[in-house]
Amino acid sequence: MSEPTRAPRNPMTLKPVVLELPGMHEVTVQSDLDAGGPTLDVYAPPGSGGLRPAVVFVSGYPDPAFEMMLGCKLKEMASYVSWARLVAASGMVAVTYANRQPEDVALVMRHLRAHGATLGIDPDRIGVWASSGNVPNALSLLLRDAEVRVACAVLAYGHTLDLDGATHVADAAKQYYFATPAAGKSMDDLRADVPLFLVRAGRDDAGLNTALDRFAAAALSRNLPITVTNSPGAPHAFDIVDDNDASRELIRQMLGFLRFHLAG
Structure with a gap:
């Protein structure tokens, strides 16, 4: 079967994250490692340091379709490259990947659980x-019946779950073609022991924020370990489109949350 034809690179795929940290361009990168189907790019801090915590950047789209639409794989976007370098510069290992289908993330997690130590990752x-x-797609990894336990999750300006009969997420998925493997699940289907960092962009789409607000309220009502931060003036994808100190502070908060909960 021939590979799909790539579209020209969409300008959004060339935008890096608006924060830089010392050392982010000196990290070690291993590219296109086989993970039993998906291929991984692994970004590690320089030097030896034993087994380190890792952050997996989850994709909700099949890469062949993504390439046809935007001209590159998700892991090749400048924003994902710079996010991975930021994580590595913060002392953790970052993992991005290429898939055939969104559900391939389960293969990625299974591979890291079984073989992460060979990559310097604490499984x-x-x-x-x-x-x-x-x-x-990331929420599917937080379900009680997920095969591999996730230690924590950062969910930034994202579509979440349709609760109380709403259809905001389902409607957006039909428009933007992202996967919704947790559709039909409730808050009670989520693990109660996974710390979540939920980032709300105040100027985001009204439907997205309505679903996100219901998700946050439901998590708080169940006393789940959730941290919610709202930036009233932030647009969708503020980390790459809104070059200001407020965006940089939110990015630092996300990195800090990951460092704190993955410190071990």
């Missing part, structure tokens, strides 16, 4: 980061 300290339409 008991793996967190996830997801944004926008990738968040519903």
Whole structure:
């Protein structure tokens, strides 16, 4: 079967994160490692340091379709490259990957659980980061019946769950073609022991924020370990489109949350 034809690179795929940290361009990168189907890019801090915690950047889209639409794989986007370097510069290992289908993230997690030590990763300290339409796929990793336990999760300006009969997430998935493997699940289906960092962009789409607000309220009503931060003036994808100190502070908060909960 021939590979799909790539579209020209969309300008959004060339935008890096608006924060830089010392050392982020000196990290060690291993590219296109086989994970039993998906291929991994692994970004590690320089030098030896034993087994380190890791952050997996979850995709909610099949890469062949993503390439046809935007001209590159998700892991090749400048924002994902710079996020991975930021995580590595913060003392953790970052993992991005290429998939055939969104559910391939389960193969990624299974591979890291079984073979992470060979990559310098502590398999008991793996967190996830997801944004926008990738968040519903990340939520599938937080379900009680998920095969591999996630240590913590950062969910940034993302679609979440349709609760109380709402259809905001389902409607957006039809429009933007992201996967919703947790559709039909309730808050009671989520693990109660996974710390969550929920980032709300105040100027985001009204439907997205309505679902996110219901998700946050339901998590708080169940006393789940959730941290919610709201930036009233932030747009969707503020980490790459809104170059200001407020955006940089939110990015630092996300990195700090990951460091704290993955420290071991």
